[in-house]
Amino acid sequence: MTFPVREGPVPSMLDPFGLEVLGREQCLELLATAGFGRIVFTMRGLPAVQPVRFVLAGDAVSFAAPAAGPLFAAASDGVVAFEADAFDPDLEAGWWVTVLGRAHATRRPGHAWPASSADDRWIRLPLDVVSGRRLTR
Secondary structure, X not given: OOOOOOOOOOOOOEOXXXXXXXXXXXXXXXXXXXXXXXXXXXEOOEEEEEEEEEEEEOOEEEEEEEOOOHHHHHHXXXXXXXXXXXXXXXXXXXXXXXXXXXXXXXXXXXXXXXXXXXXXXXXXXXXXXXXXXXXXX
């Protein structure tokens, strides 16, 4: 069986909800434009969400967390989800990217800003599982 050659640009792949599925490189390009996201972790057996400033440094997302806090405890060698997004004011266009994986504490800051407190430690989440979607008008 042969298929005809497609004329013109190849359309983007859409998910069942009509959202554009982003490739890994597109996701990383968008993450590089953001500086604020949310980390999802487990606290006392329940899901918890914490907003964080982050940087995309090489092959990981890095963010600070107070050493005595629940986020640092959960994200230190724990499986977490990270999400960053951007939407226009009327919520008719935008994107979101999710990173899943095992986070690790590091002494090497992966940041472009000073720590918010003296006891901040740095968490590094490798870019092992990356996915994203784009909503367009």
